[in-house]
Amino acid sequence: MTLDTDAAHTIIPRDAHNVSRRDISPNALRVLYKLREAGFGAFLVGGAVRDLLIGGHPKDFDIATNATPEQVRGLFRNCRLIGRRFRLAHVVFGREIIEVATFRANQVLEEGVEVHEVEAVVRDNIFGSIDDDAVRRDFTANALYYSIEDFSIRDYVGGYEDVQARVLRLIGDPERRYREDPVRMLRAVRLAAKLDFTIDGPTAEPIPRLASLLREAAPARLFEECLKLFLSGHAVQSFIGLEAHGLLAILFPEAAAALQSNRSGALRSMVLKGLADTDARVAADETVSPSFLFALLLWPAYCRALARLQADGVQQVDAQQRAADRVTLHEMDVIALPRRFSLPMQEIWLLQPRFAQRQRRRVFRLLAHPRFRAAFDFLVLRLSASNEHAADVEFWREAQQHPDAAVAAAEAAGDIDETSERPKRRRRRRHAPSGTAE
Missing domain, CATH: 3.30.460.10 (Beta Polymerase, domain 2)
Known part of the structure; x- marks a missing residue:
């Protein structure tokens, strides 16, 4: 040439x-x-x-x-x-x-x-x-x-x-260019993942040292960068790149800490499986919900916060809501996660315990919930971390097709506590006689 x-x-x-x-x-x-x-x-x-x-x-x-x-x-x-x-x-x-x-x-x-x-x-x-x-x-x-x-x-x-x-190299002095705009560190990881490029040594070296500069970036801009990182069809490699260069702990500090403390690696396996599924959906030109994405990325943080609250004696239902709120608020200090995504994200988490319930009315109520499908898909994803929920997944797969038959089978197997199905007695309102002071 x-x-x-x-x-x-x-x-x-x-x-x-x-x-x-x-x-x-x-x-x-x-x-x-x-x-x-x-x-x-x-x-x-x-x-x-x-x-x-x-x-x-x-x-x-x-x-x-x-x-x-x-x-x-x-x-x-x-x-x-x-x-x-x-x-x-x-x-x-x-x-x-x-x-x-x-x-x-x-x-x-x-x-x-x-x-x-x-x-x-x-x-x-x-x-x-x-x-x-x-x-x-x-x-x-x-x-x-x-x-x-x-x-x-x-x-x-x-x-x-x-x-x-296939090398990604910054123009000029890397440290100076990152200090000019710290978001370039995220862009380097994203482009390397998208293009299957290697980040040049001098370009990669300052990133872990300067990662904390991202805290100075506008949270709204970091939110947009997260969408580009994880919804462009290269989410798995983007996640691995963020981990390798010390950026995951800046974008998702509580989730990164939870992953670090999870010795079995089950939570990380679940996150990577979910991101692989996301990449497959993008490749198939199917929609991906940002709510589901952030429910996945912040799930380790939620699990850790929930465990700590329950260890402190907080009742399960209260602990679940408090953990969801705590994780959401802390993450919003880093990235500007809009309520239109954070509220459905929390619903996906809070619906998880309800999949263990088999009472007839509760089954039909959950099937009618607008967030049911996303929550069920999340339950299926949790199988990649633990086989503990296999029976729940099997029941709800059947319930979506034949709800009456699924409930009847659960009743026959003794999986339903009928006492919890007794209807609540409605209190009659007492009306004072007309024309009296009472």
């Missing part, structure tokens, strides 16, 4: 790489060609180029150009400008949005002035050259530019070789 190299960058010609226009969104090609026809530089950039090089199928196609956002808007009637800190152009084609960004440059700071002291809105909207734009990106694999002019790939930071070697 012959590469054209100068002091600034390497050019990989069309006959030396596998990126084809056939694999690029037709709408992205329309934007690229129109920018070029208008006299601007136009490049497909970032994850799309990286994924195409390794034979993937990108869902998003981002474009970089020397046209300003206003100039891009002038070319496309279907364009809107978004963002204040980082001004971008979105060219809208029905449900597909092609994001177009102007080349950015880092602001040159006076000696002694820290990056965080500069107004971000000003700093992120300083336009520059393609060379400037490349070195601002996070990983070398994301700093590759596919030119629509000659279909070559331009590499300014050694990203092409890193993609070929």
Whole structure:
């Protein structure tokens, strides 16, 4: 393979790489060609180029150009400008949005002035050259530019070789880049899991030392990162990567402590089995509930909190609710888990003891519960940690198909305490005679 190299960058010609226009969104090609026809530089950039090089199928196609956002808007009637800190152009084609960004440059700071002291809105909207734009990106694999002019790939930071070697490497000094944005540590783990890349040694080394910086990140942003980590089809490898680099204890401190103290490893086996099931559902294009995901990830913390409360003499029902509330509130200090997910998560936990009940009315009541299916799936998942609930799983599988027969069989086997089925006596309301003071 012959590469054209100068002091600034390497050019990989069309006959030396596998990126084809056939694999690029037709709408992205329309934007690229129109920018070029208008006299601007136009490049497909970032994850799309990286994924195409390794034979993937990108869902998003981002474009970089020397046209300003206003100039891009002038070319496309279907364009809107978004963002204040980082001004971008979105060219809208029905449900597909092609994001177009102007080349950015880092602001040159006076000696002694820290990056965080500069107004971000000003700093992120300083336009520059393609060379400037490349070195601002996070990983070398994301700093590759596919030119629509000659279909070559331009590499300014050694990203092409890193993609070929399947290595994830930060651009610049890793410690400084993590201090600029600690969430890059999570992004490194996520991309390595997604791409099956190895994190470069110098890129990986500071992560355990700097992991605590994530506590300074906005909880809402950490919640979004968790969804990307675990709902993109690579949850198992993401979990293992978080463990290996000391990040799991930052995102899920109580769950990580519970897993550490669980000597049998049963809880970890359950979590990994659940995450593997999640990956299978994503691969099959099936929906995955964030409530179920967080019920799984925080289950070890809930079990530990429940055991401690019961050891302190708290009654079971009270202990269950208090443990659920405690774990939820503590986790919300780290990631902004919305109530629309945390409340169903708690219901999944609190329904678990009810699967041991066989009374007729309670069986039908539980079957009608809106969270029954998720709670039952969670019960099935618990079999990967312990076979203790096998009889419950068998009963409720049958109850979903033939509830009357399942209850009758339980009654015949003596599994139901009929005394608990006696209806409660309704208290009559006594009415005072009309016209009296009583």
